[in-house]
Amino acid sequence: MAKEKKQEFVTHITPRSEDFSQWYTDVIKMTELCDYAPVRGCMVVRPYGYAIWERIQAELDRRFKETGHENIAMPMLIPESLLLKEAEHVEGFAPEVAWVTHGGTEELTERLAVRPTSETLFCTMYSKWVQTWRDLPMKYNQWCSVMRWEKATRPFLRTSEFWWQEGHTIHATPEEAQEETLTMLEVYREVAENVLALPVYVGQKSDKEKFAGARATYSIEAMMQDGKALQAGTTHNFGTNFAEAYDIQFQSKEGKLEYVHETSWGVSTRLIGAIIMTHGDERGLRLPPVIAPIQAVILPIAAHKPGVMEASNDLFEQLKAAGLRVKLDDRDTVSAGFKFNDWELKGVPVRVEVGPRDLENGVVTVFRRDLCEKITLPLEGLADALKNLLDDIQKELFRQAKAFRDEKTFVAHNMEELGEIVKTGFAKTMWCGDRACEDAIKEQFNASSRNMPFDQEGERFQDTCVCCGKKADKVMYFAKAY
Amino acid sequence: MAKEKKQEFVTHITPRSEDFSQWYTDVIKMTELCDYAPVRGCMVVRPYGYAIWERIQAELDRRFKETGHENIAMPMLIPESLLLKEAEHVEGFAPEVAWVTHGGTEELTERLAVRPTSETLFCTMYSKWVQTWRDLPMKYNQWCSVMRWEKATRPFLRTSEFWWQEGHTIHATPEEAQEETLTMLEVYREVAENVLALPVYVGQKSDKEKFAGARATYSIEAMMQDGKALQAGTTHNFGTNFAEAYDIQFQSKEGKLEYVHETSWGVSTRLIGAIIMTHGDERGLRLPPVIAPIQAVILPIAAHKPGVMEASNDLFEQLKAAGLRVKLDDRDTVSAGFKFNDWELKGVPVRVEVGPRDLENGVVTVFRRDLCEKITLPLEGLADALKNLLDDIQKELFRQAKAFRDEKTFVAHNMEELGEIVKTGFAKTMWCGDRACEDAIKEQFNASSRNMPFDQEGERFQDTCVCCGKKADKVMYFAKAY
Numbered sequence: 023m024a025k026e027k028k029q030e031f032v033t034h035i036t037p038r039s040e041d042f043s044q045w046y047t048d049v050i051k052m053t054e055l056c057d058y059a060p061v062r063g064c065m066v067v068r069p070y071g072y073a074i075w076e077r078i079q080a081e082l083d084r085r086f087k088e089t090g091h092e093n094i095a096m097p098m099l100i101p102e103s104l105l106l107k108e109a110e111h112v113e114g115f116a117p118e119v120a121w122v123t124h125g126g127t128e129e130l131t132e133r134l135a136v137r138p139t140s141e142t143l144f145c146t147m148y149s150k151w152v153q154t155w156r157d158l159p160m161k162y163n164q165w166c167s168v169m170r171w172e173k174a175t176r177p178f179l180r181t182s183e184f185w186w187q188e189g190h191t192i193h194a195t196p197e198e199a200q201e202e203t204l205t206m207l208e209v210y211r212e213v214a215e216n217v218l219a220l221p222v223y224v225g226q227k228s229d230k231e232k233f234a235g236a237r238a239t240y241s242i243e244a245m246m247q248d249g250k251a252l253q254a255g256t257t258h259n260f261g262t263n264f265a266e267a268y269d270i271q272f273q274s275k276e277g278k279l280e281y282v283h284e285t286s287w288g289v290s291t292r293l294i295g296a297i298i299m300t301h302g303d304e305r306g307l308r309l310p311p312v313i314a315p316i317q318a319v320i321l322p323i324a325a326h327k328p329g330v331m332e333a334s335n336d337l338f339e340q341l342k343a344a345g346l347r348v349k350l351d352d353r354d355t356v357s358a359g360f361k362f363n364d365w366e367l368k369g370v371p372v373r374v375e376v377g378p379r380d381l382e383n384g385v386v387t388v389f390r391r392d393l394c395e396k397i398t399l400p401l402e403g404l405a406d407a408l409k410n411l412l413d414d415i416q417k418e419l420f421r422q423a424k425a426f427r428d429e430k431t432f433v434a435h436n437m438e439e440l441g442e443i444v445k446t447g448f449a450k451t452m453w454c455g456d457r458a459c460e461d462a463i464k465e466q467f468n469a470s471s472r473n474m475p476f477d478q479e480g481e482r483f484q485d486t487c488v489c490c491g492k493k494a495d496k497v498m499y500f501a502k503a504y
Numbered sequence: 505m506a507k508e509k510k511q512e513f514v515t516h517i518t519p520r521s522e523d524f525s526q527w528y529t530d531v532i533k534m535t536e537l538c539d540y541a542p543v544r545g546c547m548v549v550r551p552y553g554y555a556i557w558e559r560i561q562a563e564l565d566r567r568f569k570e571t572g573h574e575n576i577a578m579p580m581l582i583p584e585s586l587l588l589k590e591a592e593h594v595e596g597f598a599p600e601v602a603w604v605t606h607g608g609t610e611e612l613t614e615r616l617a618v619r620p621t622s623e624t625l626f627c628t629m630y631s632k633w634v635q636t637w638r639d640l641p642m643k644y645n646q647w648c649s650v651m652r653w654e655k656a657t658r659p660f661l662r663t664s665e666f667w668w669q670e671g672h673t674i675h676a677t678p679e680e681a682q683e684e685t686l687t688m689l690e691v692y693r694e695v696a697e698n699v700l701a702l703p704v705y706v707g708q709k710s711d712k713e714k715f716a717g718a719r720a721t722y723s724i725e726a727m728m729q730d731g732k733a734l735q736a737g738t739t740h741n742f743g744t745n746f747a748e749a750y751d752i753q754f755q756s757k758e759g760k761l762e763y764v765h766e767t768s769w770g771v772s773t774r775l776i777g778a779i780i781m782t783h784g785d786e787r788g789l790r791l792p793p794v795i796a797p798i799q800a801v802i803l804p805i806a807a808h809k810p811g812v813m814e815a816s817n818d819l820f821e822q823l824k825a826a827g828l829r830v831k832l833d834d835r836d837t838v839s840a841g842f843k844f845n846d847w848e849l850k851g852v853p854v855r856v857e858v859g860p861r862d863l864e865n866g867v868v869t870v871f872r873r874d875l876c877e878k879i880t881l882p883l884e885g886l887a888d889a890l891k892n893l894l895d896d897i898q899k900e901l902f903r904q905a906k907a908f909r910d911e912k913t914f915v916a917h918n919m920e921e922l923g924e925i926v927k928t929g930f931a932k933t934m935w936c937g938d939r940a941c942e943d944a945i946k947e948q949f950n951a952s953s954r955n956m957p958f959d960q961e962g963e964r965f966q967d968t969c970v971c972c973g974k975k976a977d978k979v980m981y982f983a984k985a986y
Contacts, residue, residue, distance in 0.1 A: 059579045060586055060628050061616060069574035069644065076575065092551035093558065097541045097665050098580065098618070098649060099602070104542060117608050120581070122618065124603040125653040125664075134543060136580070136604065136618070146542050156837065162551065167580060167648075171607040182607075183579055355638065 035367075037304055042248040047177075049298060049306050053368050056177050063175040063182035067291065070368065071178075073315035074294055075185065079165065081217045081312070082187060082289070085209050091161045091189060096143045098166070099134040104142045108267040111141060114234020118170040120182075136169040141235065141260075141286060144190035145268035152282060154273040155194050161202070163189040178295035179252075179504050186290035192270060192282040196261065199283035203259040206287040207240045210255035218293060219310040219416060220244045220300055221424040222254060223448070223499055225473030230457050233286075237261040243472040243499065245427040246299035249446040251472050251501035254296050257287035295504070300423050307369025308391050310419050311412035317347045318408055319365045323358060323377035334376045337386075337404070344405035346412075366391060371415045372408060392418045434488055434500070437466070444469040444502055453498040454487035462489050463500055472499040517849075519786055524730040529659075531780060531788050535850050538659050545657040545664035549773065552850065553660075555797035556776055557667065561647065563699045563794070564669060564771070567691050573643045573671060578625045580648070581616040586624045590749040593623060596716020600652040602664075618651040623717065623742075623768060626672035627750035634764060636755040637676050643684070645671040660777035661734075661986050668772035674752060674764040678743065681765035685741040688769040689722045692737035700775060701792040701898060702726045702782055703906040704736060705930070705981055707955030712939050715768075719743040725954045725981065727909040728781040731928040733954050733983035736778050739769035777986070782905050789851025790873050792901050793894035799829045800890055801847045805840060805859035816858045819868075819886070826887035828894075848873060853897045854890060874900045916970055916982070919948070926951040926984055932963070933970035935980040941971035945982055954981040 035052065036044040050056060055071035058064075067075065083093075099122060106112050115138045122134040137143070148160060167185045175181045189206060193199040207224065214220040222242035232239035236258035244254045265271070265281040274280050301308040311317050318341060322334040331352070338350040349370075351361050365373055373389040380386055385398050388408075392415045399407050430447025434440035443449040444467050453459060453471070460471050475481050478497050487494035517534065518526040532538060537553035540546075549557065565575075581604060588594050597620045604616040619625070630642060649667045657663045671688060675681040689706065696702040704724035714721035718740035726736045746752070747763035756762050783790040793799050800823060804816040813834070820832040831852075833843055847855055855871040862868055867880050870890075874897045881889050912929025916922035925931040926949050935941060935953070942953050957963050960979050969976035 057629065057632070060583055060625070061579050061581045064579040064581065066579065066625075066629055067577040069576055072575050072577055075577075092555070094551055094554050095549040095557075095649070095667060097543050097546040097548065098651070099543045099546065099665070101542055119608060120604045120616075121606040122602045123605045124615075126599050126601065133606075134602075143542070143548075147539065147548055150539070167577070169580070183581070185577055 035304060035306060038247060038302075045302075046299060049302055050177050053307055055294065055298075058177075061182070063172055065177050065181050065183070067185070070315060071294060074297070074309070074313055075291055077313040077315070078213075078217070078293055079187075081213055082209075083165075085213065086163050086187075086189065089205060089209065091163045091191075094162045094164055095166070096137075096140050096147070096164055098137055100137055100140075100142055102133045102135060104146055105135050107142065107145075108235050108264055111235035111264075115139065115170075118172065120169050120171050137166075138168055138170045139288075140164065140168075140188055141190065141264060142268075144286075145264045145270060145284075148190075148192050148282070148284075149268050149270040152192065152270060152272050155275050158194045158272060158282065159191055159198060159202070161189070161191040163187055176295075178291055178298070184290050184292065186288050188286060188288045190284070190286045192265070192284050194272065194274070194280075194282070196283050199259055199261070199285050203238070203240060203257045203285045203287070206285070207242070207255075207257045210242050210257070210287070210289060214242050214244065214254055214293075215420065217310070217312045218297055219420040219423060220254060220296055221420065221427050223473060223475065225475045225499075227256070227473055228457075228460060228471045228498070230460050231471055233258045235260060235263055237263060241473050243501075244296050244300060245430060245448060245501070246296070246504070247302070247426070248299070249430050249444075249448075249502070251448065251499075251503040252292070252296050252299070253472070253503065254293060255287070255289040258285060260284040260286070301369070301419050305363070305394070306367035308419060309369035309371060311371045311416045314369065314371050315347065316349045316368075316370045317412055318349075318372040318374055319370045320348065320350045320374045320376060321358065321361055321365075322350075322352060323375050325352070325354070327378040329381055330376060330378055333381055333401075337374065337376060337401070341405055341408065344409070346405065346408060371412055374404075374408075390415055392422070433483055435484060437463075437489060440469070440488055440500060441467045444500060448472070448499050448501045449488075450481070451488035451498050451500055452482065452484050452486065452494040453496045454490055454492050454494040455496050456487075456490065459487055459489035467502075469500045469502050472501055472503065474498050517786060517788060520729060520784075527784075528781060531784055531849075532659050535789055537776065537780075540659075543664070545654055547659050547663050547665070549667070552797060553776060556779070556791070556795055557773055559795040559797070560695075560699070560775055561669075563695055564691070565647075567695065568645050568669075568671065571687060571691065573645050573673075576644045576646055577648070578619075578622050578629070578646055580619055582619055582622075582624055584615045584617060586628055587617050589624065590717050590746055593717035593746075597621065597652075600654065602651050602653050619648075620650055620652045621770075622646070622650075622670055623672065623746060624750075626768075627746045627752060627766075630674050630764070631750050631752040634674065634752060634754050637757050640676045640754060640764065641673055641680060641684070643671070643673040645669055658777075660773055660780070666772050666774065668770050670768060670770045672766070672768045674747070674766050676754065676756070676762075676764070678765050681741055681743070681767050685720070685722060685739045685767045685769070688767070689724070689737075689739045692724050692739070692769070692771060696724055696726065696736055696775075697902065699792070699794045700779055701902040701905060702736060702778055703902065703909050705955060705957065707957045707981075709738070709955055710939075710942060710953045710980070712942050713953055715740045717742060717745055719745060723955050725983075726778050726782060727912060727930060727983070728778070728986070729784070729908070730781070731912050731926075731930075731984070733930065733981075733985040734774070734778050734781070735954070735985065736775060737769070737771040740767060742766040742768070783851075783901050787845075787876070788849035790901060791851035791853060793853045793898045796851065796853050797829065798831045798850075798852045799894055800831075800854040800856055801852045802830065802832045802856045802858060803840065803843055803847075804832075804834060805857050807834065807836070809860040811863055812858060812860055815863055815883075819856065819858060819883070823887055823890065826891070828887065828890060853894055856886075856890075872897055874904070915965055917966060919945075919971060922951070922970055922982060923949045926982060930954070930981050930983045931970075933980050933982055934964065934966050934968065934976040935978045936969035936972055936974050936976040937978050938969075938972065941969055944971050949984075951982045951984050954983055954985070956980050
């Protein structure tokens with residue numbers, strides 16, 4: 023296999039080193055993943071972005087069903103009185119609620135919130151649906167969009183409206199609720215790492231950072247190329263908090279009335295932002311093959327030469343029949359160079375160049391986007407070879423991202439080190455557990471606690487808090503965050 | 505194959521003959537397809553109902569993609585000023601819009617409509633995205649919920665919020681737009697008839713009944729068991745109406761600025777109501793196998809007897825592996841009789857009874873829900889036999905529904921006949937085309953024009969209007985409608 027490095031770059035994307043934030047905006051705009059909507063802070067997800075979201079949805083949905091969950095659809099509006107029942111929850115969400123006050127020409131007697139999240143609706147319906155232990159567990163999920171009136175917004179990362187799934191489950195015992203919370207966290211980790219090629223730190227959030235109304239929140243945290251953290255998914259154990267506020271009781275096997283134990287968990291279109299900022303490079307996107315809408319693009323080279331278009335068409339049919347998501351770019355209005363740049367920009371994992379000289383030798387030239395390398399592959403058995411190559415690319419993207427993340431994660435023994443580390447990555451610290459220390463770190467370095475790994479015992483490295491110096495037994499990651 | 509008629513009925517559903525509307529409500533409630541939400545006029549789609557919707561979505565979505573459409577996501581809110589740009593459209597929708605007036609604690613400077621439909625957003629974005637003829641056509645669709653502030657609501661048929669898809673496309677020529685409008689109408693007909701087993705009349709709506717802002721609207725119309733019509737899907741050709749209001753122009757091949765030609769089309773969760781009211785009977789639902797969440801339920805009979813549970817489990821694994829959607833009902837808290845009723849109520853197409861005596865003979869007893877008949881089938885090769893049986897059931901449900909519809913469709917030569925016919929079904933009429941006659945028929949019989957078949961020539965049967973007696977050349981169906 024001949025290999026050669028390719029050195030032409032798309033020059034009109036702002037380099038990451040110059041301005042990472044502008045690079046992100048450039049990439050999103052040029053790849054047409056999404057656009058700004060005519061409503062402040064909202065976005066339109068365009069076909070290429072939505073096709074990625076559809077693949078993420080399919081991968082998650084399959085796993086939700088395999089773990090015994092069913093989908094349902096709740097209304098998008100919530101009466102204000104329902105939202106007010108759980109105190110912490112209200113406090114957390116009320117400031118960012120969009121309110122419906124009029125229906126047609128009539129003013130409503132009670133304001134309706136456009137859902138910022140649906141715990142309150144699930145709780146209301148669960149209290150109606152559950153009677154005895156036989157009805158438990160109920161494990162439901164919905165795919166929808168939610169609205170949070172954000173001041174500062176960025177496409178995919180923080181928009182007033184975003185698309186997500188929210189799972190809501192109720193259980194007979196605390197043990198079952200905790201098991202569910204951790205099972206779904208593991209589903210998120212597995213999808214992040216194996217589907218999106220995002221290495222993540224898995225652990226528990228601090229009390230300060232947990233969900234409004236939760237007893238415990240867990241998260242997966244990914245590192246972007248600017249060293250900042252992106253919370254990529256969360257699961258919450260509510261204990262009986264909401265059950266008490268919404269009166270969700272069931273008759274136990276022993277005939278007693280008991281409160282249910284509840285969980286919720288969600289991931290959103292934010293994951294698309296994570297993919298861009300983890301895998302993208304100076305040429306644009308690099309999409310993991312598992313979720314790439316187009317896995318391989320076929321480019322006829324010198325298409326007017328005899329045999330080239332026929333071979334390209336044959337190859338297209340053959341790869342499609344083999345189950346690859348493949349596109350034939352037969353545009354005659356743009357140059358081959360334009361097409362190269364275009365598909366590299368869009369992050370298509372593999373480009374197959376079908377040219378007259380290669381055809382004579384029974385081969386094609388294949389460009390792999392992850393390494394920006396060209397290799398030569400025989401036409402015979404190409405479908406299988408490409409499948410293997412796509413597997414390789416998926417693994418290579420994860421390997422690169424993990425190497426980057428591991429290189430940018432350091433132990434911080436004290437505040438000085440912590441301040442240095444969070445400039446470019448994650449600081450692993452020992453923390454006393456006091457909110458005052460989290461606040462001080464936020465104040466001084468604009469870094470927040472991310473999560474505490476489950477293997478606390480094995481990860482401990484000193485016994486004093488990185489901030490106050492008092493006794494500390496908690497291992498906690500800190501980072502600047504999206 | 506031994507056959508025997510089964511005569512036990514679930515007695516707690518109101519008989520259709522007594523009160524069709526109450527029967528509908530009973531069936532929905534007892535099958536847990538949906539529930540009333542805590543917001544007026546809104547519903548919660550429960551797992552069994554949503555699983556049906558997921559199958560409908562998958563069947564439609566596949567066909568949308570095969571016909572060259574891509575999915576996108578538009579915001580749920582629309583600034584009032586955008587909604588006001590197309591006069592007819594505003595007039596049609598403004599009275600039923602829910603308005604957001606506050607974001608967090610601030611009052612908005614401009615009210616935002618919760619989308620009742622998204623033409624105005626698509627138009628706004630299309631005017632931004634399209635430049636030249638090379639960008640055309642754009643053929644997009646979105647799956648979402650929309651909100652229309654309805655006064656009188658009924659689950660699935662008319663609710664303030666409902667779930668649907670809305671396709672919106674723009675084209676360079678009027679011919680292409682018309683072709684698109686009719687292609688999608690045919691997709692709807694094909695899905696209605698082959699997937700949902702709903703026979704439909706296909707044709708064009710009158711000016712009175714067309715979509716607000718459309719130049720022409722087409723529909724598929726199904727007949728429910730009470731003889732009323734249910735509009736099951738519509739496609740619209742807007743011509744350049746919206747393009748002119750929203751300034752969607754493109755540079756043609758000849759270098760001229762021209763308006764695009766636009767279409768939209770949609771079906772909704774209303775289809776679930778159509779399935780219930782077309783196929784349901786005194787025992788509850790009868791679901792077409794293609795969209796049934798559970799196609800076959802396995803019931804162990806005398807489960808304590810040796811071999812029964814083993815055989816049931818084996819059969820479950822075997823049918824699942826063969827790609828059937830199958831459930832094993834191994835509850836030991838309810839009787840076999842209860843289970844029979846329960847699954848018949850839920851409309852599962854096939855019940856497989858696994859009992860000790862049958863097992864000795866190497867057979868199982870199979871109940872088909874469409875005919876309420878029992879047959880005996882050999883265990884060997886059961887998966888294939890069941891697949892064939894499910895195909896049969898799908899066809900039989902369509903056959904029954906079509907026979908019913910055809911029996912209840914009559915030619916009406918005059919108003920007296922029309923009044924009689926629409927008491928129990930559809931009246932096929934000759935109509936002059938005047939709105940005054942539609943209004944008179946509505947006034948006298950509460951019946952509205954449904955659609956005009958495409959083969960006007962072939963269907964004509966007199967040359968005077970059913971209402972005014974003047975010259976008439978339009979064949980039009982009239983019926984009472986949901």
